[in-house]
Each structure stands twice: as structure tokens, then as C-alpha cells.
Amino acid sequence: MSTALDLRDDRGGPAQPMLIAANLRKHFPIAGGGAVRAVDGVSFSVAKGETLGVVGESGCGKSTLARLLLHLIVPDAGELVFDGEAVGDPGGIDLKDLRRQAQMVFQDSASSLNPRMPVRDSVAFGPLVLGRSRRQAAAEADETLRRVGLDPVQFGPRYPHELSGGQKQRVNIARALALQPRLVILDEAVSALDKSVEAQVLNLLATLKRQLGLTYVFISHDLAVVQHVSDRVLVMYLGCVAESGPAADVFASPLHPYTRALLASRLSMDPDQRVEQAPIGGDPPSPANPPSGCRFRTRCPHAEEVCASRVPVPPDWIGHQAACHMLHPGSGHSEAPA
Amino acid sequence: MSHAIAMPASAPVKLPPRPGYWGMVALRLRRDPVTILFSLLLLAIILSAVFAPLLSPFDPVRESILLRLKPFGFRGHWLGTDELGRDILARILFGGRVTLVMGVVPVVIATIVGGGLGILAGYAGGWVATLIMRVMDVFYAFPSVLLAVAISGAMGGGMLNGMIALSLVFIPALCRVAETATTQVRNLDFVEAARATGAGHMMIIRHHLLGNVLAPVLVYTSSLVSVSILLGSGLSFLGLGVRPPIPEWGLMLSTLRQSIYVQPWVCAVPGAAIFLTSMCFNLVSDGLRSAMDVRLK
Amino acid sequence: MTPLAELENLNVRFGRGTDATHAVRGVSLHVMPGEVVCLLGESGSGKSVSMRALMRLLPPQTAISGGVRVEGQDVTRMGGKALRNLRGGQAAMVFQEPMTALDPVYTIGQQIGESVQRHMAVSRSAARARALEVLELVRVPDAARRLDAYPHQLSGGLRQRVVIAMALACRPKLLLADEPTTALDATVQIQILVLLRALQRELGMGMVIVTHDLGVAAEVADRVAVMYAGQIVEQGSVRDVLNAPQHPYTRGLLASVVRQGGTEIQAIPGAPPDLRRPPPGCAFAPRCPWAIEPCQAAIPEERPVGPGRMARCIRVGQQMAA
Numbered sequence: 001m002s003t004a005l006d007l008r009d010d011r012g013g014p015a016q017p018m019l020i021a022a023n024l025r026k027h028f029p030i031a032g033g034g035a036v037r038a039v040d041g042v043s044f045s046v047a048k049g050e051t052l053g054v055v056g057e058s059g060c061g062k063s064t065l066a067r068l069l070l071h072l073i074v075p076d077a078g079e080l081v082f083d084g085e086a087v088g089d090p091g092g093i094d095l096k097d098l099r100r101q102a103q104m105v106f107q108d109s110a111s112s113l114n115p116r117m118p119v120r121d122s123v124a125f126g127p128l129v130l131g132r133s134r135r136q137a138a139a140e141a142d143e144t145l146r147r148v149g150l151d152p153v154q155f156g157p158r159y160p161h162e163l164s165g166g167q168k169q170r171v172n173i174a175r176a177l178a179l180q181p182r183l184v185i186l187d188e189a190v191s192a193l194d195k196s197v198e199a200q201v202l203n204l205l206a207t208l209k210r211q212l213g214l215t216y217v218f219i220s221h222d223l224a225v226v227q228h229v230s231d232r233v234l235v236m237y238l239g240c241v242a243e244s245g246p247a248a249d250v251f252a253s254p255l256h257p258y259t260r261a262l263l264a265s266r267l268s269m270d271p272d273q274r275v276e277q278a279p280i281g282g283d284p285p286s287p288a289n290p291p292s293g294c295r296f297r298t299r300c301p302h303a304e305e306v307c308a309s310r311v312p313v314p315p316d317w318i319g320h321q322a323a324c325h326m327l328h329p330g331s332g333h334s335e336a337p338a
Numbered sequence: 339m340s341h342a343i344a345m346p347a348s349a350p351v352k353l354p355p356r357p358g359y360w361g362m363v364a365l366r367l368r369r370d371p372v373t374i375l376f377s378l379l380l381l382a383i384i385l386s387a388v389f390a391p392l393l394s395p396f397d398p399v400r401e402s403i404l405l406r407l408k409p410f411g412f413r414g415h416w417l418g419t420d421e422l423g424r425d426i427l428a429r430i431l432f433g434g435r436v437t438l439v440m441g442v443v444p445v446v447i448a449t450i451v452g453g454g455l456g457i458l459a460g461y462a463g464g465w466v467a468t469l470i471m472r473v474m475d476v477f478y479a480f481p482s483v484l485l486a487v488a489i490s491g492a493m494g495g496g497m498l499n500g501m502i503a504l505s506l507v508f509i510p511a512l513c514r515v516a517e518t519a520t521t522q523v524r525n526l527d528f529v530e531a532a533r534a535t536g537a538g539h540m541m542i543i544r545h546h547l548l549g550n551v552l553a554p555v556l557v558y559t560s561s562l563v564s565v566s567i568l569l570g571s572g573l574s575f576l577g578l579g580v581r582p583p584i585p586e587w588g589l590m591l592s593t594l595r596q597s598i599y600v601q602p603w604v605c606a607v608p609g610a611a612i613f614l615t616s617m618c619f620n621l622v623s624d625g626l627r628s629a630m631d632v633r634l635k
Numbered sequence: 636m637t638p639l640a641e642l643e644n645l646n647v648r649f650g651r652g653t654d655a656t657h658a659v660r661g662v663s664l665h666v667m668p669g670e671v672v673c674l675l676g677e678s679g680s681g682k683s684v685s686m687r688a689l690m691r692l693l694p695p696q697t698a699i700s701g702g703v704r705v706e707g708q709d710v711t712r713m714g715g716k717a718l719r720n721l722r723g724g725q726a727a728m729v730f731q732e733p734m735t736a737l738d739p740v741y742t743i744g745q746q747i748g749e750s751v752q753r754h755m756a757v758s759r760s761a762a763r764a765r766a767l768e769v770l771e772l773v774r775v776p777d778a779a780r781r782l783d784a785y786p787h788q789l790s791g792g793l794r795q796r797v798v799i800a801m802a803l804a805c806r807p808k809l810l811l812a813d814e815p816t817t818a819l820d821a822t823v824q825i826q827i828l829v830l831l832r833a834l835q836r837e838l839g840m841g842m843v844i845v846t847h848d849l850g851v852a853a854e855v856a857d858r859v860a861v862m863y864a865g866q867i868v869e870q871g872s873v874r875d876v877l878n879a880p881q882h883p884y885t886r887g888l889l890a891s892v893v894r895q896g897g898t899e900i901q902a903i904p905g906a907p908p909d910l911r912r913p914p915p916g917c918a919f920a921p922r923c924p925w926a927i928e929p930c931q932a933a934i935p936e937e938r939p940v941g942p943g944r945m946a947r948c949i950r951v952g953q954q955m956a957a
Contacts, residue, residue, distance in 0.1 A: 057820035099536030111526035116549040194677035199891035199902035267850025278826040283790035
């Protein structure tokens with residue numbers, strides 16, 4: 001297994017973003033009319049070797065987004081470009097090739113691993129699909145298990161129900177890595193783990209990224225974790241991007257009222273600095289019936305008429321941007337710059 | 339502090355000597371005396387049917403006008419004789435072959451055909467599933483006994499036609515079980531992960547689906563065998579299955595019916611055999627279901 | 636002053652024979668009236684089991700030994716009637732998953748009213764009035780209309796408020812909360828924690844919160860008891876424990892949570908022991924950077940570290956390199 005980035009694969013070159021998403025949209029129709037607007041016009045790009053953190057609460061569409069990126073769900077509209085090649089287009093990259101270069105690590109759950117398959121077989125499945133022989137696939141599986149810190153002799157024949165949460169998650173990571181991908185999407189990969197185990201797994205992920213030259217899209221609801229791992233951050237709310245930019249900028253000076261509320265909702269860890277009042281009230285509304293215009297307006301302290309009538313869209317998503325009328329000149333909001 | 343990537347060798351990660359999945363099943367079965375008992379009994383029944391020629395004291399079809407309806411133990415006839423003087427024990431042993439075959443073969447056919455259709459429906463979804471399941475629903479709407487009788491009667495009776503009829507009766511039920519199990523498994527994370535590796539449909543079905551779907555299907559199958567035995571015997575009882583003089587438990591019940599006031603215990607024997615065999619299959623399948631369930635601790 | 640709730644050398648075992656798990660091993664804890672105690676620990680530490688013992692909400696195949704007292708009464712020896720009065724009356728519980736804690740086929744008003752009628756023996760209309768009162772207490776907007784709503788019609792945050800309302804309906808002296816905000820979004824979690832704190836102060840209840848999140852402990856607790864492998868390894872005021880932890884596990888936990896963005900996290904190596912075969916000595920020793928020979932020989936005693944402070948470590952107080 002190569003330890004350095006296999007340059008034969010790097011068709012686009014270092015300047016080409018690993019992944020570009022443009023106006024991705026996915027609606028799920030509900031019986032009886034209407035649709036759940038899970039992802040509604042999401043655009044971003046991920047540079048090679050960086051970690052893009054995607055953060056948001058329930059209903060924001062981050063899980064759907066993860067599946068759209070791997071084409072496990074087909075988007076209704078929008079484009080996806082992987083290393084310069086369009087996904088889903090006849091002239092671009094084909095799905096089998098995409099699936100070899102981009103992989104996903106799921107949240108540790110009762111069903112993330114086949115309960116009737118020993119660990120080695122679960123990890124070896126990927127190489128088998130790629131056409132390796134049984135023996136070769138098993139050898140590659142063992143190598144990958146070692147890489148994630150699990151002794152293949154001890155853990156290879158075990159069944160998932162015999163492993164702890166942290167161990168199962170390492171197996172999930174091994175399963176993704178066995179295909180030697182370049183992009184790894186981590187969908188709530190550490191959310192179900194205890195804090196001390198989470199720390200171990202995060203360290204492992206950082207090491208693997210360094211050793212194998214990987215690019216990560218890290219999806220989580222946990223702000224602290226996202227801040228720790230990300231180079232750039234995407235804040236999602238109800239299927240749309242609220243804010244995006246370099247992690248340090250977004251966390252230090254958030255532009256969008258939702259991001260501010262999210263950051264203010266963080267628990268202080270200091271008993272002498274308790275949060276006296278919740279930053280915003282109410283729950284995230286349902287994506288089946290989102291508010292018109294800016295979706296955050298029902299919970300936003302700065303909402304005005306224009307927020308209900310027009311969807312705020314920044315001129316582009318380069319650098320640090322947010323989708324809020326207060327920031328766009330000439331939007332009609334009282335706080336907008338001239 | 340150390341890097342804490344690898345699990346330290348000294349860390350208490352000593353997992354107990356793992357038995358693996360089938361080992362766990364065997365362990366659970368060993369702790370289940372009821373299942374063990376009835377499994378042994380079932381094995382005895384099957385073996386006695388297989389080795390009938392060796393075990394049988396008399397010829398099952400040899401009639402004797404003088405020895406009709408004799409009680410238990412009369413001159414070496416352990417279970418007495420029937421209305422034509424034939425040895426009951428011999429007929430039970432040889433009849434067991436027929437009964438067991440009529441019990442097991444339709445179920446095996448139904449599992450393969452029905453199970454296959456069910457997995458196809460569950461995996462493909464959409465119009466394929468709708469087509470398959472609605473066709474099955476038509477068959478399912480008929481009560482099984484009626485359907486078996488109707489098909490077997492229409493085809494003219496006999497053992498082969500009886501087995502075909504029973505297979506057709508069981509296919510919809512197995513199709514439904516397989517479809518449900520497949521639909522449930524298809525949506526689980528690890529199947530999605532397999533899709534994400536770019537695996538083709540056949541690979542996913544073979545490696546991930548079959549293992550998880552087969553377990554509930556097999557458990558249902560084993561409980562179906564007892565139903566099949568009852569139905570098969572019922573068909574013979576009605577004259578639509580096996581024809582005399584071939585021994586078969588249901589047929590024996592039918593012909594001995596009129597003699598019940600003469601030798602009640604003797605006439606009860608075939609019924610007891612059917613009952614015992616069905617119960618064995620049922621209890622063994624129950625035990626299997628508990629043992630094979632991964633989620634039970 | 637007598638404690639409101641007390642656990643004295645509690646031991647809980649699940650299962651039988653070789654598969655028996657010794658989930659709680661000698662836990663002693665007391666909760667004074669009006670005090671908020673947090674049981675902090677990771678999965679398998681025994682925190683939920685310890686708390687549930689206070690209401691004897693444990694599965695039937697459980698062996699409990701030790702003292703469990705609520706308002707002076709021995710819970711382990713309570714008969715059926717006394718136990719039913721305790722549950723929901725003197726002590727009430729808030730669970731983690733609001734959707735499964737509520738019955739989907741009854742309205743909110745009916746569910747709260749049922750509890751009120753059971754414990755306070757009042758008429759249905761009086762129970763409904765109390766239900767409305769308590770919904771307003773937990774700041775459910777439009778409470779009168781919500782009385783006739785079904786659980787699935789409410790959002791997650793609202794449902795959790797309803798579950799809290801149900802717990803408070805009969806004016807319990809002791810409120811037990813098992814990971815009450817773990818299943819909630821961040822913006823909702825802070826609302827519920829602020830609410831719990833305000834209610835606890837207003838109503839003067841004693842509260843026990845079980846959580847794995849140090850942030851939750853910091854936000855609501857007066858005292859914290861850190862649990863590991865079925866034992867309390869450190870206990871003290873929340874400020875003391877979070878700012879100056881004495882037990883190596885607490886230190887490790889704090890270090891693994893604090894993020895500095897980019898630098899490697901100080902993770903605790905290894906994993907907790909299998910409680911089917913509890914170790915003879917300190918359960919944390921295999922993972923402890925300060926462990927010495929005697930640590931594995933015998934279970935460390937609870938050592939006082941100051942007024943109301945305790946740590947279960949034989950090296951407590953000795954100069955340990957940071």
C-alpha cells in the first residue's frame with residue numbers, strides 16, 4: 001500500500017480543487033404533495049489536502065449532502081466536479097472510478113458493519129470489488145487494519161458485536177481506506193463515541209491524513225470537533241449554506257446570525273461563566289415546509305420584510321461569505337451597507 | 339503522553355476466546371435442553387424412516403385377513419395391525435419416508451423459488467417488487483388448505499402432484515418473508531457502504547444480503563415443514579395425495595378411521611406420529627431462531 | 636441535615652454466572668435538598684445504573700446490595716405501593732429520548748394529567764389545570780393549545796420540555812435526569828439546560844444529572860462525581876473538580892476535551908476494563924501515566940483532598956508532573 005499520494009492519480013494537478021459542488025439540490029417528495037427540501041442550492045469547493053468541516057443541526061441536510069457527494073443519491077439539480085472531471089456526465093468521471101477515489105466513513109451504529117461478517121472480510125470487501133483475489137484482498141485488509149491501530153491477528157476474525165465503539169469505528173475507517181481513496185467523507189464519524197475514544201480516533205484521522213495525503217470532508221454537529229479538525233468550514237441551515245470560510249475566521253468573527261447563535265450555544269466548560277440566557281429560542285423548523293426567503297428568519301433577531309421575500313445569496317462563495325441580507329449592499333435590509 | 343493511536347498491548351483489550359458466529363449458535367443450542375431433546379427425537383424419526391427396510395419387522399404391504407385390527411404386541415406386531423392385516427409399525431416406518439419427503443421437498447422448492455423472488459423484489463423495489471408481490475398476494479388470498487386441495491385435485495392427485503401443489507401454496511409465504519427481510523437489510527448502513535465501494539448488485543446480494551436474509555428465511559422454513567407434513571397428510575387423507583397401498587401417515591389415518599371403535603389405540607398411532615413429527619420440527623425451529631439471532635445476548 | 640437521597644456502598648450486578656457484569660462497585664453518594672449533583676462518566680462507567688437505583692428502576696435480573704435511601708426511606712426494601720408513590724411523586728425522572736418517553740397515542744394533556752391524578756388524587760379537570768400550569772412553567776409557548784397536541788406534532792425541544800413538565804407535575808423533591816440533552820441540537824440543548832437550572836432554583840429541588848459531557852456538568856452542577864468502571868473516582872464541587880482535578884482519569888478526560896485547534900489531542904490510551912472480570916486493583920491503572928506497582932494490588936480507598944473533596948488514588952497529593 002503506498003504511503004505517499006500516488007501522483008498518477010492526480011490528474012488535475014495541485015491547483016485543481018479536489019471537489020467542486022455547484023448548486024446541488026435534492027428534494028424528497030412526500031406522499032400527498034410537497035417535498036422535503038433536504039439540500040437546496042449548496043455550493044462549495046474543497047482544495048486538495050484540506051479538511052472542509054460541515055456543521056449544522058438536525059434537518060440541515062448534511063447527511064443528504066454526504067450521500068450526494070458520493071452519488072449514492074442522485075441530485076435533482078446542480079453539478080459535482082471531482083478533480084476536474086464532472087460526475088454523472090457521460091464525458092466525465094464514471095461512478096465506479098469515483099467510488100474508488102472517494103470513500104465515506106459512517107457514524108458508528110448497530111448497522112454500520114455487517115453483523116454476520118468477520119472484521120477482516122468487511123474490510124476486504126472493497127479490494128475484492130476492485131478485482132483483487134481473495135488472498136490479496138485479505139492481505140490488504142490486514143495491512144489496513146494495522147494502519148488504524150488494530151492487530152489483524154486478534155481482530156481480523158472477530159465479529160462486530162464483540163468490539164467496542166472505538167474499535168468498530170476504526171474498522172469503519174479501515175474499510176474506507178482499503179480502497180486507497182483520495183477523498184474521505186466522514187459523516188458524524190466520531191459522534192457516537194465517548195469523549196476519550198473520540199480523542200483517539202481524531203488523532204488517528206489526523207495521522208492518516210498526513211501519511212496518506214488525504215482530503216477530508218468532515219461532517220458533524222459538534223462545533224468543538226469541527227473547529228479542531230477543519231481548515232475551512234461550511235455552516236448549513238435547513239438545506240442551504242448559511243456561511244462558509246476559513247475555520248479560524250468563521251469561528252473568530254462569524255458573519256451570519258445563525259453562526260453567531262450556534263457559537264453562543266456552546267457550553268462554556270467554566271462553572272463561573274455559565275450561559276445565562278439561551279441565544280435563540282425555538283427548534284430548527286422542518287425541511288418539509290421551510291420559511292420563504294431566508295430560512296433562518298423565523299428565529300433571527302434581525303429579521304425584516306426583505307428577509308421573507310427574497311432568498312439571500314452572496315455574490316460568490318470565495319473566502320469568507322455568508323448568506324444574509326445584512327451583509328449584501330443594496331439588499332433592502334436596514335443594516336445592509338450602502 | 340503517548341500518541342495513543344494503536345491499542346497498547348498491555349491494555350485490557352483481551353477479548354474472550356471468540357467462538358465466531360456459528361460457534362455462538364452452537365453454544366446457545368447447547369444450553370437449550372428442550373431444543374436438544376427434540377432435535378435428537380427428530381433425528382431418530384428421520385433415521386428410522388431412512389433405515390426402514392432394516393428396522394421393519396414385517397412387509398408393510400403384506401395383507402392378512404386373519405390378523406386384521408389386532409392390538410399392540412399381538413404376535414410380534416408391536417403396534418398392532420390395520421384393517422387389512424398389515425403391520426402398523428412397518429407401515430409407520432415406511433410411511434415416514436413418504437410423509438417426510440412430502441413435508442420437506444415442497445418446502446425446499448418453495449424456499450428456493452419463493453426466497454429468490456422475494457430477495458429480487460426486496461432488492462429491486464419499484465415496479466418489479468410491485469409486480470411480484472401483487473401476484474403473490476393473489477395466491478396468498480386463498481386459504482392454504484383449499485388451495486392445496488384445488489391444485490392437487492385439478493392435477494389429478496398422486497404424490498408428485500401433491501408436492502407440486504404444496505410448493506405452490508408455500509411460495510407466496512416465503513416470498514413475503516424474504517422480501518420483508520431484504521427490504522430491512524437493504525436500508526442498513528453497511529449495505530450503503532458496500533454500494534459506496536462501487537460493488538455491483540450481485541456482489542452486494544451475495545456477500546451482504548444473503549447472509550442476513552437467509553437466517554430469518556431458514557427459521558421460517560423449518561417451521562413450515564411441520565405445516566407441510568400436516569397438509570400433505572391432509573391431502574392423502576382426502577384421497578388427493580398418495581394412493582394405496584403405499585403407506586403414508588395421513589392415508590393410514592383415513593383408512594383406519596372407520597375402525598376406531600374396534601381398536602382405538604391402534605388407530606391413533608398414525609395421528610400420533612404426525613403430531614410428534616410436526617411438533618419436533620416446530621420446537622427445533624424455535625430453538626434455532628433464538629440461537630441464530632445475533633442481537634440476543 | 637439529612638440528605639435528600641443517599642447511596643451507600645452500592646453494588647449492582649447484572650446477569651448470572653460467568654457472564655455477570657459488576658456494573659456498580661461500591662458507590663457512595665449523597666444529595667442534599669436543593670443541590671445539583673452531576674454523575675459524570677463515559678459509557679460503561681455505571682453512572683446511569685447508579686442513578687436508576689435511586690428509584691429502583693433496574694431490570695429484574697439484578698443483584699443490588701448496599702444502602703439506597705430517598706428522604707430517609709430505604710428504597711431497596713420498599714413494597715409495591717410505597718415504590719409507586721416514590722416514582723413520580725417524591726422522585727421523578729427525565730429521560731434522554733423524548734420521543735420514546737412519551738406515549739404516541741395520548742395527548743400531552745392526558746399524559747401529564749394521568750400522572751397528576753395518580754399521585755395527587757384530584758379530579759380530571761384539576762389535573763388538566765395542573766398540566767397547563769406546569770407546561771407554562773417549562774415555558775412551552777401557546778401552552779393551552781399544546782395540551783391537546785400529540786407528541787409527534789411537537790419538535791424535539793418541545794417534547795423534552797413536555798417530558799420535564801411531566802416530571803415536575805407532582806412537585807417532586809428529587810429530579811433525576813439521564814442524559815437529558817444528549818439527543819438535542821446545540822441551540823436547543825442550551826435552552827433546556829438554562830431551563831433546568833432555573834426550575835431547580837425556583838422549585839428548590841434536589842437534582843441528579845447523569846452525563847458524559849463536561850460542558851453540561853459545568854453549566855448546571857453544584858457538585859460533580861466522576862465515575863469510572865463502576866466506581867466514583869473523584870468527587871467535589873464543580874469548580875474544584877473541573878479547575879483542579881485530582882484524579883488522573885479526570886485530568887485525562889479534561890485534557891482530551893479541551894481543543895486547541897490543530898495540535899494533537901492528549902488522548903487517554905487504551906479502553907476501560909471488562910466489568911465481567913473487574914480488576915483487583917485500581918481500574919484505571921493500565922491507562923494511567925502515573926501508575927506504580929501498588930496501584931494494581933488493591934482498590935484505592937477514597938482519599939479526602941480537602942473539605943467535601945475526594946479522589947480514589949493512592950498517589951493523590953504527591954507531586955505529579957503535569
